[in-house]
Amino acid sequence: MASRALNTEDSRVLVVGDVMLDRYWFGEVERISPEAPVPIVRVTGEEFRLGGAANVAANICSIGAKAALISAVGRDEASVRLAGLLEEHGIKPLLSSHDALKTIVKLRVSGRSQQLLRIDFDDRPASHMLTELSDNFERQIGDYDVVIFSDYGKGGLAQIARKIAYARQIGKPVLVDPKGDDYSAYRGATVVTPNRAELARVIGAWDSEEQMVERAQNLRTELKLDALLVTRSEEGMSLFDSEGHLRVPAEAREVFDVTGAGDTVIAILGVMIGLGMPIREAIGYANRAAGIVVGKFGTAVPTREELFA
Template identity: 55%
Template structure:
């Protein structure tokens, strides 16, 4: 039985991956445009939040961890905003500023509490900056308890195989939120946290729970993982290890917005494992955190008070 007690230790979490700025424009919708059959949003309020890998770090500090963030942003206004937000939240910034690219921005237009439109601005980082980042990663890894590799397939983690190898040599716990066509590059990580669509993309579809278990366990073994944690939205989560299959049902609550839920889950898992919680208990707490955050608008965080009362 999981007692859901808060951790005593404040672990050190290094988050590496695709750093983004989430911008929200909130407004009133009262008419349809005469130019096209689309709503006209009169913007009344704007918000800026850390997104992507930066949202993972944000979630980690919200739970009391000490977090560092390694990633790439542009030498632009949005990159300055990201740096300022990291400073405000006391996240150690190890950002590389790449003059050749623009900072990744996801702009969401919200009317009447509904997302009407999302506009993405993105470009992959340059080879020189990625080489510098790998060198910096190798210097930082010894100082952290848990490494989280947050892959949004935007180009910041092309060296992920070398990063996993370096972390493994030092005996670090390495969690990966995976993306893309090829999971072989994540071989040797401690735990992978795909969602259903990401897993289906790699192993194909399944018709039964037994077939899913067989495919998930084959993938876990072939990638030399300690565990594979499948996040299943309304179906909860399933943890696959060499010894067991542990299913954690979803925490029943209204789903308002799923954006950033995977960030919250992997950040919570990292903090709990870094604080010494056993894996099954860490998964149960991460599942609870994911259930709380989907009840909030946009990329959000969960506090220790919300998790543990």
Template identity: 50%
Template sequence: MASLKITPDHFFKVRTLVVGDVMLDRYWFGRVDRISPEAPVPVLAVQDEQARAGGAANVAHNLLALGAQSHLLSVVGDDEAGREIKRIIDAYGARTTLKIDASIRTIVKLRMVAQNQQLLRADFEEKPSEEVLAQCLEDYTDAVNDADVVILSDYGKGGLTHVATMIAIARERGKAVIVDPKGSDYSRYRGASLITPNMKEFEAVAGVASSEADFIERAHTLRNELDLDRLLVTRSEQGMSLFGRDGSHIHSPATALEVYDVSGAGDTVISLMALATVSDFNDEETLTLANTVAGIVVGKLGTAVAEIDEVISKLETSE
């Protein structure tokens, strides 16, 4: 393949709409010097606290970091965590439509970290009400007209209850729809342009393959059953495999030299795939870019993004 080059403003004109579950990722960083006298557990002496916008909000952040325009549509509670998510994502430069559901608390994931190792994660979550989700669907119906590509980020928290309807609306209007799936029922993603399960998620739906040939056959079968344009399976240290409607498949090996944290890496990959889908890259170039951004973000601790300048630099050094 010829040298792949992109510019800082390559995705500048791409308008994206991100819909899905948002959450506040809180981090308590510190050190562990002793075991608690109350129970055989480590005592974390907290030295620093950070908060980052996770889930679909992290997808929006990744799109902005890659130079695209982003509109985030989701649901938060009427609480400080919801307001903090909005402050964070507004500061990144995203357009936000966050519906307030006073009946729930905003999803929060609290991670306690010592010496770059996660000790514990505590989750606080509730599903949005049907009333607020119906309002989101109305907002989505209007917002999809102004988007070049739609990203549906499903974390299984209830924010994408109407995902099948959302896909149908977008496709009727000629929009590409990229889905990060969750759960074992993929029938609701039928007709999407692309879905991006990791290997564990793929196997939960398509079964465990006995060989590489069996894996390829299962992937083509799943893509065909769901009437997808393409299917991307991310395979951790084995890289990524992309399957097309014409029966094609290509594989790209992983590029990360050091892996510190894989949390949020899927957000980075789906962001790049969405932008590449409406840009002038072929499948081989798209996979190269996807592996490049994944390699960047897993080398960072916590919920992170790949900046466009980092992508350009890594492509240049890999020539």
């Protein structure tokens, strides 16, 4: 892939999915608790970052493209912090707020430069909230070049099949970061981007590269996808499309934290497709961006300067 700066501001991406607030407590570990065999963390710092679908949108804006975010949140302290972070990153919020819903929060506790514990505060939107999200999606989609669905299995994309069908009907490319072991709801998408472990849950463990390639192509054909992009950690990426199997080696970088790397891949891929770039060229930029963020701590984003360096 030749490195060339692009007019990324011309790409408008609509992100839809499960949004969450990533909260970090940093501290020192000096002793073990007398109450249980667990470390005592003396908290010395706190940080908030965008998580889930919001991190996808943050990655889009970090390289100069435009992103809007459709999701459901509560009317609580976490949603206020989330709104502030969205504004800080330049993300257009298209959020539905509800008293009966709690904003999803993931609290990570770290000591001695490593994560010790993660605590999840989860909630699922009710059916009337999902209908509101679908209606909002159909009103907004015409203003964007491409749609990314970020599925974290928290219930916000329960009506995703309807949304994909509508987006493709009006000619919009659709990218899906999947969840679970049944991808039938993603039928007809442009690209689905599972990681290696996620793919294995759908097609079964494989004994050889040839078996994996055959099963992946069968899945792509069955779901009527233009492409299936599998992120394979240190093995890079595999793209399956009508031309066959394209292997993309991983960028050679020190891996510090893989949190959010999948968000980065689909975000950068979406931006490039929004510019009209073919998928086989776009994955080079997505691969480079993933190599950048795994060298950073926590849910992180690449900068435009890093991507086009």
